[in-house]
Amino acid sequence: MARNPLAPGWLDEPTDANAIDAAVWPLGTTRTDAGVLTIGGVDVLTLRERFGTPLYVVDETDVRTRARAVREAFERETAKHGTTAAVYYAGKAFLSTEVARWVTAEGLRIDVCSGGELAVALASGADAGSLGFHGNNKSIAEIDRAVQVGVGAIVIDSLVEIERVAAAAERAGRVQAVRLRVNSGVHAHTHEFLATAHEDQKFGLPLDGAAAAVEAIRSHDRLRFLGLHCHIGSQIFGAEGFAESAARLLAVHAELLAGGPVPELNLGGGFGIAYTSADTPTPIDELAAAIVDGVVAAAAAHGVPIPALAFEPGRVIVGGAGVTLYEAGTVKDVTVSLEQGGTAVRRYVSVDGGMSDNARPSLYGADYTVRIADRRSDAEPALVRIAGKHCEAGDIVVNADYLPADVRAGDLLAVPATGAYCWSLASNYNYLGRPPVVAVADGDARVIVRGETEDDLLRRDAGLDAE
Template sequence: MPHPLAPLLLDASDPNALAEGVWPAGTERVDGALRIGGADVREIAAQHGTPFLLVDEMVARGRARRIREAFEAAFPAVDVYYAGKALLTADVARWMRAEGLRIDVCSGGELAIALRAGVEPEAIGFHGNNKSESVIAAGVEAGVGTFVLDAPIEAERVAAAAERAGRVQRVRLRVSVGVHASTHEFLATSHEDQKFGVPIDEVPELVARIRELPSLELVGLHSHIGSQIFDADGFAESARRLLALHAELGATAPLPELNLGGGFGIAYTAADSPEPIEAIAERLAAAVRDAADHVGIPVPRIAIEPGRWIVGPAGVTVYTIGTVKPVRVDDGTRTYVSVDGGMSDNARPALYGAQYSARIANRSSDAEPALARVAGHHCESGDIVVDAEWLPADVAPGDLLAVAATGAYCHSLASNYNATPRPPVLAVANGEVRTLVRRESLDDVLSRDVGLRPEAEPATAPTPSHVASIDQGDA
């Protein structure tokens, strides 16, 4: 009889199995233990401690190459930007450039990582809303290839920065096309009531203003309809709407490019079934050709911005189990398995109920499957890493637990909640492990607290008179 608390699509047949497409390609069990990229996770844990994020370099680079080749085969001209917000380190940026991808950044910090990693400024696209004037100036002065304008005021700000720098800055305009992607509400970014982009009916007036500014060159429109999208339908509809606008605007001045954004989905669990990226590229190319033919224009140069699709499946987070606690509820018993990380290294489940897959990593087991919920160590009831998973019933303190598909938006969203140092990011290639981002120490976390510096004077407690004045509203 099915467990009353288990999701219907959760497979209990083998709690040791590694679902294809969820774990990094080539992951296997050797003597019961997980081997990722040719390296034994037990040895990595012994050397580096837990938790850690392990990224299979060959998988990440292979997926970058695969998506670039898929879109190059489907379109006559295409640029693939790696969306750095998914996971950006110096080495990751270099991997992406080596595989022929450009880099998309959306903050001053991400820009600094890319530049210091040696990424050519002209290969960088600068994204995001509410870019500060100082960040815009830094990007313009560095020679960033393209800015994506998100609001009318950004046109003025980028134009002013470009004029001061004595250059003409290439820009795209982000358009809110009104397509609701088939994804979580918090991940859908191109419907009408949200912070990104310019409503489609306001675009012609803003484009006219951009074209009046001599220090700007408008090269195309941009749209991003959301994230974790499993098929091409939303992208195709967005492309149709954009191309109609593109044709209208291109009738009066050149408009050579069209950026269709990113958001291609991946499998986090065996129940997920994203369409192969080659099929998405082909279907999207067909929709773009049809739309271009309909409005009587050639297919423009296309750009896309994948991030999660490239690095998500390449990453695995490994924890150590601390406590195992069966909890009786009305409909049965759920086993709470607590690990030495949590929402500080993976905020996605707490942010929007993201689902993940987990396996014991240091051994296999013949024990019966038990329904488990993987919890973090933080002082929050919502600190859940994996909401529901079948693990062997003999799961025990000291076991290593691996959570798949954590390469994207885990390190990027990591925090120091509960004064917890952030874990390292490690890379593995052909059995060799190296550090991309070192583990934070407790000293790192405490170093920003000025009151803990040796020269800091102890804080003075308020006197009763101070308290009285505050109570009287004089403070």
């Protein structure tokens, strides 16, 4: 069969449209002889029967395994050079009290960036001293609470925050540890990175303004300067961008040592994962070794001690552990005119969720994988586009993949690698309730975030109060 000209160049037509790539799915995901997917020891038919669809499924063992692997990789590499590493789980990827407990049990700290995320982390029982607090526009109330509960580090994002955090520390009678977020001029995306003099973004301060900002921090007795912080991007493959950023940061780090201690360097997160079989993220062991080697080389070049390092991964810990289950509704073939002449057919398969449970394709053009989850089919592969049910032309869940040509209404479809930035970006667009989140492990399934009903949505409508 000739290749469908509507297929993107990166997408290979599979010989078996039932096959699952282990790099994309949660660890240990399997199919039964009948073709039913099993995640964390629980088959998807059981999950649909108990919890319905759409449904977020998160493999707890997968999350814990990846969290432990990241921590151990950075601890191992830094220990080789006589320093240490702290790993903060970036809560913005997906945060609930259960997930917070999983990652802290595996020795990670937690990075939050709002009062709500701070509340969740504290409610989970996390030690406030193990938390970092980010944000480009923290409110006075958020800063006050962070200082009062003893948050381990607040990331200063602007000059005005220096005064705000110092004032909060004075009110609380505490000395507050802070980091300073700077822009190294390095922006990395997947396997490419760009190094420029300045970055046009809302976060942090330019690197050439760091010395003055640190002087201002050190002028306050209630503030303790930990070091510089930089985040260079997201979904990054390879270590080159981190090495370039570290070299620039350590040049300033060396200058700052003349005015006082600079015990650490925080290089942020952004480590990439596989969303499709075409993605080739760097294994975490290789990534940790290359990043730490880059820091060691830069420290030697500037003649400074190797600082303690900190990192803030989120997606690489929880992203690959998540799968979203949908039920197929309508199947529609659309004839598309080609620029080079002629036509081709795109098969639209609509599901019972969409951009309200996964905004990333609409926001970023993100690509995902899809498979029929409740049966095996010998039908030839057909190019499909998985569409949501929202009243929006851009409501696409999977832009392009291959499913068996006999895909039909009622099929249970599974989209992997949805653990990060799907639930956390979810909305009630078109008054759809956000789906529940179910954790699976060792053959057991339990709800860790309840789904929303229509009654839940109506309960917030103040127009009904008088009725």
